[in-house]
Amino acid sequence: MIAAILELPLWQAMRTMGMISFLAITAGVCLGIIYSMPVWSGAVKKKLYKIHSTLTIGGAAIGMLHGMISVIDTYTPFTWSEVLIPFTADYHPVLSGLGTLSGYLLLIVILTTDLRGKLGRKLWMTLHLLAYPAFIMSLVHGFFLGTDSSNPYIQWIYAVALSAVLLTTLVRATIRSLAAGKNEPPRAAVRKEGRAG
Template sequence: MLDWLANAPTWYIIRYLGIISYMLLTAGLCLGIVYGFPHWNGKTKASLYKLHTWLTNGGTAIGLLHGVAPVIDTYMPFDWSGVLIPFTAAHRPVLTGLGTLAGYGLLILIFTSDIKTRLGKKLWLAIHLSAYPVFAMAFIHGFFLGTDSASPGIRIMYVTSIAAVLALTAARGLARRKPRQELISAGGKSR
């Protein structure tokens, strides 16, 4: 395996890292949404949170490798400023810049989750909801810049990821709304 990696064109490595990162981040986001459903008990909720964190951190780490690997690519090398400064890359600067912003957004999400208690729940939640636009930027970056996007399997992956995030978000909204409606109909007050 190490021999294959050492001799593989960096273009393949960059592509694979991007796809793996996107799939892990999609799974992490979906678990984060599922974690917010109101009916989980403590043990299940703790397991969901642990897996959500692991997938998101892993996807971010692999995504960061995907982001810096073009610096060593011999076919279409990027310079460090094109990788680190959004919208300055020589090749497809807008799409590349969205990938860079997604990477920075993921780092902010991870960092603020680590200091969640210092931020307070409301501020942390406001920041954490930026996971949606970060995910959208990663989707646009991968779908429109990825050389594999014409492949039916990759297209299915992207469409499925968007459908899963939208469906789970809608289900979570309905699940959170239902207890409030039951409380209101029983004569209580909503929050």
């Protein structure tokens, strides 16, 4: 049984899981950004949140499996400590460590979401923003460590993923800025109140 498992194309399976994990995390991050835009009805927000949550948790779970398979891979085997402790791997320690660190950050984001009410909005939001560095670390890990990153299609996937996160972030910032501008009192009214005080 063990011999049969070791004869499987584990490196290819590990790379495929890594790419699926990255795509799910990218989609989860983008949906999380889109979900927070103040333009959706309650029903739409509920659906967006469910899909966002499913993709993020699923992507993180597949990413963890991707790391665990590296322990039994015969091409470049990792030890459990190399998988679990960032930057300790013999094989590309920095790039491997970024993958591990990305997984830990995603776990923090996922686990603290259930504690949102107890943590308070400000702390929860600060922890939730760790999704951004987790995404960047997973992108760098996958692109520079991936054996198929010279493939133009794979390069396009990474480029589109990065563009999608940047674009949705920019759109959200613009919408929030416009909404904040509408809520500000006119400057003349502010000046009059200041003089009266």
